[in-house]
Amino acid sequence: xxxxxxxIEVRNLKKYFPVRRGFVAQLVSRExxxxxxxDDVSFDIRKNEVFxxxxxxxxxxxxxxxxxxxxxxxxxxxxxxxGLDLTEITKQEMKALRxxxxxxxxxxxxxxxxxxxxxxxxxxxxxxxxLVASREDLLQRIKMAMEDVRLYPPEDFIYRYPHMLSGGQRxxxxxxxxxxxxxxxxxxxxxxxMLDASIRxxxxxxxxxxxxxxxxxxxxxxxxxxxxxYIGDRIAIMYLGKIVEYGPVGRVIDNPKHQYTAILVxxxxxxxxxxxHTRRAPVGEVPSPINPPPGCRFHPxxxxxxxxxxxxxxxxxxxxxxxxxxxWHWFDPKQWEDE
Amino acid sequence: xxxxxxxxxxxxxFLExxxxxxxDDVSFSIERGETLxxxxxxxxxxxxxxxxLLNLLPYPGRIVSGEVxxxxxxxxxxxxxxxRQIRWDEISMVFQGAMNAxxxxxxxxxxxxxxxxxxxxxxxxxxxxKMEDILEVVGVDPTRASNYPxxxxxxxxxxxxxAMALVTEPKVLIADExxxxxxxxxxxxxxxxxxxxxxxFxxxxxxxxxxxxxxxEACDRVAIMYAGQIVELADxxxxxxxxxxxYTEGLxxxxxxxxxxxxxxxxxxxxxxLVTPPAGCRFHPxxxxxxxxxxxxxPEFREIKxxxxxxxxxxxxxxxxxxxx
Ligand SMILES: Nc1ncnc2c1ncn2[C@@H]1O[C@H](COP(=O)(O)OP(=O)(O)OP(=O)(O)O)[C@@H](O)[C@H]1O
Ligand SMILES: Nc1ncnc2c1ncn2[C@@H]1O[C@H](COP(=O)(O)OP(=O)(O)OP(=O)(O)O)[C@@H](O)[C@H]1O
Ligand code: SF4
Ligand SMILES: [Mg+2]
Ligand SMILES: [Mg+2]
Numbered sequence: 001x002x003x004x005x006x007x008i009e010v011r012n013l014k015k016y017f018p019v020r021r022g023f024v025a026q027l028v029s030r031e032x033x034x035x036x037x038x039d040d041v042s043f044d045i046r047k048n049e050v051f052x053x054x055x056x057x058x059x060x061x062x063x064x065x066x067x068x069x070x071x072x073x074x075x076x077x078x079x080x081x082x083g084l085d086l087t088e089i090t091k092q093e094m095k096a097l098r099x100x101x102x103x104x105x106x107x108x109x110x111x112x113x114x115x116x117x118x119x120x121x122x123x124x125x126x127x128x129x130x131l132v133a134s135r136e137d138l139l140q141r142i143k144m145a146m147e148d149v150r151l152y153p154p155e156d157f158i159y160r161y162p163h164m165l166s167g168g169q170r171x172x173x174x175x176x177x178x179x180x181x182x183x184x185x186x187x188x189x190x191x192x193x194m195l196d197a198s199i200r201x202x203x204x205x206x207x208x209x210x211x212x213x214x215x216x217x218x219x220x221x222x223x224x225x226x227x228x229x230y231i232g233d234r235i236a237i238m239y240l241g242k243i244v245e246y247g248p249v250g251r252v253i254d255n256p257k258h259q260y261t262a263i264l265v266x267x268x269x270x271x272x273x274x275x276x277h278t279r280r281a282p283v284g285e286v287p288s289p290i291n292p293p294p295g296c297r298f299h300p301x302x303x304x305x306x307x308x309x310x311x312x313x314x315x316x317x318x319x320x321x322x323x324x325x326x327x328w329h330w331f332d333p334k335q336w337e338d339e
Numbered sequence: 340x341x342x343x344x345x346x347x348x349x350x351x352x353f354l355e356x357x358x359x360x361x362x363d364d365v366s367f368s369i370e371r372g373e374t375l376x377x378x379x380x381x382x383x384x385x386x387x388x389x390x391x392l393l394n395l396l397p398y399p400g401r402i403v404s405g406e407v408x409x410x411x412x413x414x415x416x417x418x419x420x421x422x423r424q425i426r427w428d429e430i431s432m433v434f435q436g437a438m439n440a441x442x443x444x445x446x447x448x449x450x451x452x453x454x455x456x457x458x459x460x461x462x463x464x465x466x467x468x469k470m471e472d473i474l475e476v477v478g479v480d481p482t483r484a485s486n487y488p489x490x491x492x493x494x495x496x497x498x499x500x501x502a503m504a505l506v507t508e509p510k511v512l513i514a515d516e517x518x519x520x521x522x523x524x525x526x527x528x529x530x531x532x533x534x535x536x537x538x539x540f541x542x543x544x545x546x547x548x549x550x551x552x553x554x555x556e557a558c559d560r561v562a563i564m565y566a567g568q569i570v571e572l573a574d575x576x577x578x579x580x581x582x583x584x585x586y587t588e589g590l591x592x593x594x595x596x597x598x599x600x601x602x603x604x605x606x607x608x609x610x611x612x613l614v615t616p617p618a619g620c621r622f623h624p625x626x627x628x629x630x631x632x633x634x635x636x637x638p639e640f641r642e643i644k645x646x647x648x649x650x651x652x653x654x655x656x657x658x659x660x661x662x663x664x
Contacts, residue, residue, distance in 0.1 A: 057521055155356075193520065223522035267527065271591070272555055
């Protein structure tokens, strides 16, 4: 279903956050240190696809999504959307684009205004951007979006405030708010993390339907590879601020080539208490993004690391058509056979 | 030994539009050192059950009836002061979405130290040491202790909350979606941590989660909730292998697998409103095998086999069947 047309082009994107330090530490050294949350990532998102960004907690997924939507400026790099470079446009131009570019925030507890009723939360963008003709029209649109996300019956919820909803219900309000303006592009940051399996499947299905209905494109951020596979077209695996592997979602999961991807895939738990499942987990701790390791960033935790890995950063190579990995020693399932 | 026993608990929210019957006659118990999983549809009353156990329901919520016995003492009868003490010493809770309960203007490390010194009579230096240890245990680099909460990723904040709930070494831990923002590798670490603490302190855990893989991995018994009620309760293997309730069956069959091959079950219709829940069996409008009796009569929550409880009129005919075919 993906057409080859590129909607968003991300090039050499970096986002560093300054680390504030205690008084004494500052006396000892004046050098500013940085959290390298996103450190030189490039990728294209094609029109009408679901592009997945996956990886461990803290690897920079949310930061990437926020920078792409211009919610925070990048430290370096460019983001092209249609003909525009989002890092260079004026506030005015950005404001006009807002309804087209939406985000479903990771945390529904933080992203809903506690003083706005559900009606107003969902309806706000419609009103501000004059996308509705009348109050009835507004109410109609809000109720439709609520039914879409299974907040049912809408009358039970529409005049409640966020604190009167369960976690998953809040999450669905955040989704309704993002889709109600019929945007062109949505950054969906862990949009279904608080939903039970059954509603989750329905919402993912709905998000996919909307691609056709509204000509939508998604950046889907998650650490849940099973849901990524269910909804995604292409996937990029991030590790410590960098993309290490990307390609068609089924291929990357079935035929991972970066050592990190392979471990990540094998770490996915299987819902069966009778299986003694050998969940592999990367050994050791995630290194700090303040001083990422040289060479391949995964080398301190990688079972295959050698001298080259410790010193040289691996370039991307094509594993199979459209599937790329940046690893000096491609993963081979034989590696694990005699364990 | 039973630590906590919940009998016929009802907790409602009283809104102008009517009462939301979020917890409607819920009974279960939990043994020392045991982990009970609580799963079910979004909005079915899991968090409300947790709040009710702690006697902490936010306005306009109220416990309507029932009892919550902790070592034989009814918590629903305690004063707010008594409850405060019990919450420190005996029951601790990781709230859903708790990562935002961190104070935004205090450094993360200082907040943990505060929790430690409130609970324990130790020097500030020792408390800092302990804070760093516990951060390490939950997989957060202790050098990040001087960061403010907004400088942490979602998963990092969630791990801090788990650390805070554990520093007081409680008897019962209620953890409401404690691993939602965690990726599988950290999640495995946190679950392992919970297990080891359980052994060490004979900690009992109520684990609320929609993540069935977490349940399979971490729980001894499982309660499945639907529309304010527990519809099935059994040990974890029974729930995954010999479940009887059509809702449990549908729920488990709607989990996508990594292989992406199987046909997912789709439970038709929408979650029921809890102001006027359906009569009879609350699941009947969405149940593929509902009959007249399901519409007319509420099914009894009965023990169908030893320690396997189900609330379904047709449970006896369901052994080994997939009603969602
Ligand atoms: N405002 C900020 N100031 C300082 N550091 C930050 C800030 N925002 C994020 N970071 C750091 O940047 C890194 C990446 O964070 P990000 O939120 O992008 O991770 P993530 O991949 O979305 O993780 P998760 O899955 O846990 O949500 C983390 O180390 C985080 O602590
Ligand atoms: N303060 C409140 N006022 C009115 N209704 C409420 C309030 N808090 C919760 N509810 C309602 O009570 C029901 C149960 O909510 P609860 O938070 O217990 O659900 P949950 O099972 O934890 O769901 P989730 O998995 O989505 O977190 C929901 O239908 C919710 O809308
Ligand atoms: S009681 Fe009837 S409606 Fe309810 S689950 Fe059983 S068969 Fe279905
Ligand atoms: Mg994030
Ligand atoms: Mg909840």
